[in-house]
Amino acid sequence: xxxxxxxxxxxxxxxxxxxxxxxxxxxxxxxxxxxxxxxxxxxxxxxxxxxxxxxxxxxxxxxxxxxxxxxxxxxxxxxxxxxxxxxxxxxxxxxxxxxxxxxxxxxxxxxxxxxxxxxxxxxxxxxxxxxxxxxxxxxxxxxxxxxxxxxxxxxxxxxxxxxxxxxxxxxxxxxxxxxxxxxxxxxxxxxxxxxxxxxxxxxxxxxxxxxxxxxxxxxxxx
Numbered sequence: 001x002x003x004x005x006x007x008x009x010x011x012x013x014x015x016x017x018x019x020x021x022x023x024x025x026x027x028x029x030x031x032x033x034x035x036x037x038x039x040x041x042x043x044x045x046x047x048x049x050x051x052x053x054x055x056x057x058x059x060x061x062x063x064x065x066x067x068x069x070x071x072x073x074x075x076x077x078x079x080x081x082x083x084x085x086x087x088x089x090x091x092x093x094x095x096x097x098x099x100x101x102x103x104x105x106x107x108x109x110x111x112x113x114x115x116x117x118x119x120x121x122x123x124x125x126x127x128x129x130x131x132x133x134x135x136x137x138x139x140x141x142x143x144x145x146x147x148x149x150x151x152x153x154x155x156x157x158x159x160x161x162x163x164x165x166x167x168x169x170x171x172x173x174x175x176x177x178x179x180x181x182x183x184x185x186x187x188x189x190x191x192x193x194x195x196x197x198x199x200x201x202x203x204x205x206x207x208x209x210x211x212x213x214x215x216x217x218x219x220x221x222x
Contacts, residue, residue, distance in 0.1 A: 063092045068111060070122045077117040083139040084183045087222050090135040091124030094217045099126050102210055104133055112136075130196030131203070133210055139184040158211045161218075167204055175203035177211040181222050188214065 070089045078085070096106035104126045112123030112134060121138040145164055146153050154165045162180040169176050173192040178185040190207040 063095070068092055068109070070111075071114050071116050073116055073120055075116060078120060081118040083119065086120045086122050086137050086139050086183045088137045088181060088183070088186060088218050089122045089124075090137055090186065090214070090217075091122070093219075094124075094214060098213050098217070099133075102133075102213055104128050104131075130193055130199055130201060131206065132191045132193070134189045134191060135214075136187040136189075137181070137183075137185075138187070141184050142178060142180050145178050145185065156208075158208075159215045161215060163211065165204065165208070173197055173203060175207045177207050179211060179215055179218070181218055183222070186215070186218055 068091050070092065073085045091109065091111050096109075099106045099109070105128050106126065108128070109124065109126050112125050114123050115121045119138065119140055121136045121140075123137075124135045126133050126135075142162060142164055145166070149166050149169065152166055156163050156165050156177070158177065158179050164178045164185075165175070166178070167175045169189065171191070173196075174189055176187055176189040178187040188207055188211050190203040190210060192201060192203055
């Protein structure tokens with residue numbers, strides 16, 4: 001498999017995040033990877049959002065830090081893919097407050113390894129010392145997830161949206177919830193650190209809480 005790697009001022013890769021996504025694109029002839037860098041800048045609109053009382057919207061506040069911005073989705077691969085563009089970007093559409101309420105460190109927010117090719121995934125990571133939440137917003141459907149992990153998925157709902165729960169997609173001590181969107185799905189994977197394992201945290205319990213807290217930021221039109 002050939003891959004085209006576009007490098008910038010700095011490159012940060014998140015191997016576990018990329019490993020999950022690459023399962024869907026392993027048969028592609030060419031993949032365009034867009035690594036990004038971390039930033040700790042905050043949204044000017046954060047104080048106005050409350051994760052527990054937020055209503056769905058298609059025009060949410062957007063974090064403006066340049067290194068958090070998603071890549072362009074206009075290239076030769078996306079133009080011929082027949083798949084919709086991914087609108088919801090978890091790294092710029094979700095303010096700090098809901099992450100803090102989940103016990104995660106908003107200042108640790110950073111882009112993962114975005115993929116923009118025949119399939120598109122916009123990625124973001126937020127963590128604390130016990131766990132890492134890895135988020136992927138993509139144009140792969142829930143049916144494709146079911147086929148990939150046949151016999152391992154559990155249908156569920158998150159705030160009324162269809163969703164799938166899958167434990168240990170790519171490794172131990174992790175659990176994923178993929179929430180249906182118009183483009184495809186918004187995936188959340190909670191990965192426990194060695195220290196987190198010792199606390200007795202159960203990733204599948206935590207990831208459902210995370211999904212319910214963050215789902216409203218997708219927006220009703222997405």
